[in-house]
Amino acid sequence: MLTIYSEDHRLHHGAAELYRGRLVPCFEMPARAEQVLDRVKAAGLGAVVAPDPLDRAALARVHAEDYLAFLETAWDEWQALGETGDALPYAWPATGLRRDVPPEHIDGKLGFYSIDAAVPITAGTWRAITSSAACALTGARQIVEGAASAFALCRPPGHHAGARAMGGFCYLNNAAIAAQYLRDNGAGRVAILDVDYHHGNGTQSIFYDRGDVFFASLHGDPAVEYPFFLGHADERGEGDGLGANRNFPLPWGTSGADYLSALDAALADIAAFAPDMVVVSLGVDTFAEDPISHFKLHGPDFAEIGRRVAGLGRRTLFVMEGGYAVADIGANVAHVLTGFAG
Numbered sequence: 537m538l539t540i541y542s543e544d545h546r547l548h549h550g551a552a553e554l555y556r557g558r559l560v561p562c563f564e565m566p567a568r569a570e571q572v573l574d575r576v577k578a579a580g581l582g583a584v585v586a587p588d589p590l591d592r593a594a595l596a597r598v599h600a601e602d603y604l605a606f607l608e609t610a611w612d613e614w615q616a617l618g619e620t621g622d623a624l625p626y627a628w629p630a631t632g633l634r635r636d637v638p639p640e641h642i643d644g645k646l647g648f649y650s651i652d653a654a655v656p657i658t659a660g661t662w663r664a665i666t667s668s669a670a671c672a673l674t675g676a677r678q679i680v681e682g683a684a685s686a687f688a689l690c691r692p693p694g695h696h697a698g699a700r701a702m703g704g705f706c707y708l709n710n711a712a713i714a715a716q717y718l719r720d721n722g723a724g725r726v727a728i729l730d731v732d733y734h735h736g737n738g739t740q741s742i743f744y745d746r747g748d749v750f751f752a753s754l755h756g757d758p759a760v761e762y763p764f765f766l767g768h769a770d771e772r773g774e775g776d777g778l779g780a781n782r783n784f785p786l787p788w789g790t791s792g793a794d795y796l797s798a799l800d801a802a803l804a805d806i807a808a809f810a811p812d813m814v815v816v817s818l819g820v821d822t823f824a825e826d827p828i829s830h831f832k833l834h835g836p837d838f839a840e841i842g843r844r845v846a847g848l849g850r851r852t853l854f855v856m857e858g859g860y861a862v863a864d865i866g867a868n869v870a871h872v873l874t875g876f877a878g
């Protein structure tokens with residue numbers, strides 16, 4: 537299995553995120569991707585290649601042009617204020633208190649285009665996020681050209697990013713961009729399986745009214761867990777997408793065995809959808825030792841996830857999402873990928 541990786545992710549290293557009334561050091565850091573790269577190499581999974589040059593039009597198939605322009609220019613606008621630290625939002629347009637009009641001032645734009653303050657924008661953020669998306673697109677190209685599988689070692693992650701919003705360490709929705717690329721290049725039906733600990737609210741929202749892209753997510757129950765506002769079991773899609781969205785909210789403390797039972801149900805739904813190709817949003821923050829999560833998975837559970845996904849018998853693109861137990865995420869990712877490869 538080919539791994540697609542760019543060192544550009546190092547250009548994005550936020551200092552702090554807002555958590556419970558304090559600015560705390562960012563959990564989402566460059567060492568994460570470096571650990572994953574090391575372990576994927578050590579596992580002998582296959583070659584590691586650089587991404588193709590980015591086709592910006594592929595981003596615009598998922599994200600609004602005004603949002604892309606905001607991401608591209610945010611750092612310059614922030615710096616023009618005389619600020620030297622990371623850009624973070626502080627004011628948000630809640631339901632009933634907004635119009636759909638982006639403000640002129642960067643402080644207003646930061647809130648307008650975000651769902652939280654865990655998305656610092658730094659000097660290198662645009663380069664890093666576009667390279668991350670390029671990794672996903674290059675993996676998708678490999679799949680279209682016939683590869684059985686590929687691993688897009690994306691950083692920053694993407695599944696909390698909506699068509700027009702950043703949040704939860706995510707700016708561009710790499711998995712959604714890849715899924716749309718697959719649709720645009722030969723796949724009639726695509727399924728996205730999101731195994732990150734957190735609900736893939738951005739991905740769900742992007743495809744919620746579409747019947748050609750099935751979305752299934754297993755995650756901490758949003759009643760008590762970030763991202764809080766989407767991810768409930770009764771969210772089944774709307775319009776043409778009715779029935780093409782499936783959520784499996786699971787309680788804090790969920791064991792490997794209970795997780796794998798829910799995974800089987802998600803995989804049965806995906807099999808019934810009969811996708812041509814599959815995208816896996818691969819977060820390993822379900823790990824028992826993850827510092828921000830509350831599931832209890834261990835190494836062998838990750839290998840079993842890979843093995844069961846392979847049971848779908850579909851060409852599969854893995855896209856890196858979360859996982860914050862830095863010393864262990866590489867091994868856990870390698871378990872999934874080697875479990876899949878058999």
Ligand code: SP5
Binds near residue numbers: 704857
């Ligand atoms: C891609 C991804 O996994 N994003 C996750 C975003 C989670 N944001 C909320 C973080 C809450 C931090 N909790 C700290 C607990 C410290 N004990």
Ligand code: ZN
Binds near residue numbers: 734
């Ligand atoms: Zn996560």
